Amino acid sequence: MTLDKNKLSQEKLDQIITAARLMKTGGVVAFPTETVYGLGADVTNANAIRKVYEIKQRPANHPLIVHIGEIALLKSWAQAIPESAWILANHFWPGPLTLILKRSQHIPDYVTGGQDTVGIRVPAHSVALALLHALGPDKAIAAPSANLYGKISPTSAAHVRAALDKKIDMILDGGACTIGLESTIVGFNRDTVSVLRPGGISVSAIESVLNKTVVLCQNTRSATRVSGSLPAHYAPTTPLKLYPTEMIFQTARRLSARNLRSVVITWSDIDLPELNGSNIHHVRLPNKPTSYGKHLYATLHQYDHAAFDYILMEAPPELPSWLAITDRLQRASFSHISSTI
Template structure:
């Protein structure tokens, strides 16, 4: 299969491919997604084939606005419309009760479905033109770091999908926050671009699912993408080092071998200067938004090197730091060292 490279003028082409059952890489503000017609079971099945994705890992339906929720969801609580008013379009996915027109292939057989209205104008334009909800996980092969540019996605998906629509680099850099609104209190299933603090300001009490901070067991069933499996991982094994930035930087400098790679905060680059090991900046220690934009780029960059292991500094869990920490920990298979 030849993967077509589409430009911002090719919205209708992308929409036509989706309506015909094709797979299209689409830009969002979070990461690039691998999109298919979310009402077409065969097309959705091809997402799993292209990614090598486990069948029990549910997908998210992307829609152009909250006025589409009633088409695919039932028993919608008032909290959903309040969150949509505050955070849509944006990096927030809400888990709601699904209607029967949502295929089991999207939900992994669950009676719920994740719904999101992305902020990227190209993405919404394609959905509007296709006039179908778009099922779209991140556009990487399963387990690898998510793509935040069209070039990243082509590394994994060239020849596997029909087309990719280039919308430039992603502005958030980590996947959407997922909150389950079918339980009381609402439950954070995956941290992302909308922070836990923002959710609590809107909803009051919000519980945090244990899978945010640990691996799920083999018998546990994920209620949302990114919960169960080792995700976001480069080829080399990753060790995450937590603690005050000065301590974690010193720990890595003392323990990293000459053939290891390092992901560190901008301020600590000079600590590793002059050595043979590759070093990637995560951004300034105090700028978690920049860290979110860089984390997948940094992890993915090491696949073009010969490093035998990767050591990564990690922010604290305040704000979007919880999402950065979650992605690093999952990339490391929760191999974490406290400095």
């Protein structure tokens, strides 16, 4: 794959070269991808990876995803790669797909949480690819999302700055993420292909490319630990709750009567009831899952810092195309399930 540097300004290329130099000397750099912003460090630098875990306050046994610059480099970072993985890589990379593969000797324990597997992907973002190319073909970037562990993922440089500004060496600003949800994570076990985390690529798209049924391991115990798989994740500080369409506004009115402020976030074209007072704010996100996903985290960031007592989300439709969004919202609301309104 050839990188088209003409898409980037000279100023941006200079920033990327600076970021690469920092990473080569053990620095930690936030950088954009098409999914969310990553908190990147040189895979082979133990001190830099340790800083990533410390900055995020991330458990040491929770593995990081390794980002590489092109498909041809996959053999350097993984071994015993199954045919299905090659098919998916050639079809979806660069793109929001992470493959869980047997790690090569170049991948140390501190990246994989001690597992013998590693998650690898090629990001579809010109800045991320330019950074990888600036590092060189013998380097890769280990990067979780550039936020505090378990909190809302960042989809802009401003989100990273608000959470981590003084803690990291540099933030590469690449604009708003075009997908806005994390990558789909796929694992392989003999002839079985499993989706371990739904994301930017649908299960049906993977099945279509492989011409076989794929197992969905969502909300089930998997032998392989992967990013974003804990019950509570992607969560705002403000309590977030999911409600069916018919219940969400009556809940908001009940809270308002107690002088509690709530932001009501919907996707459907429901008729708004009469909303009295200033305790309820309504936001409508797009009713198409791709557009909804692109704006979800940015919306949560905005209203998590707007002095509301609750974020009330209209439950997504029970359709395969909304699977990744449902997954994120269920995990974002998990810590607040037992609380009553």
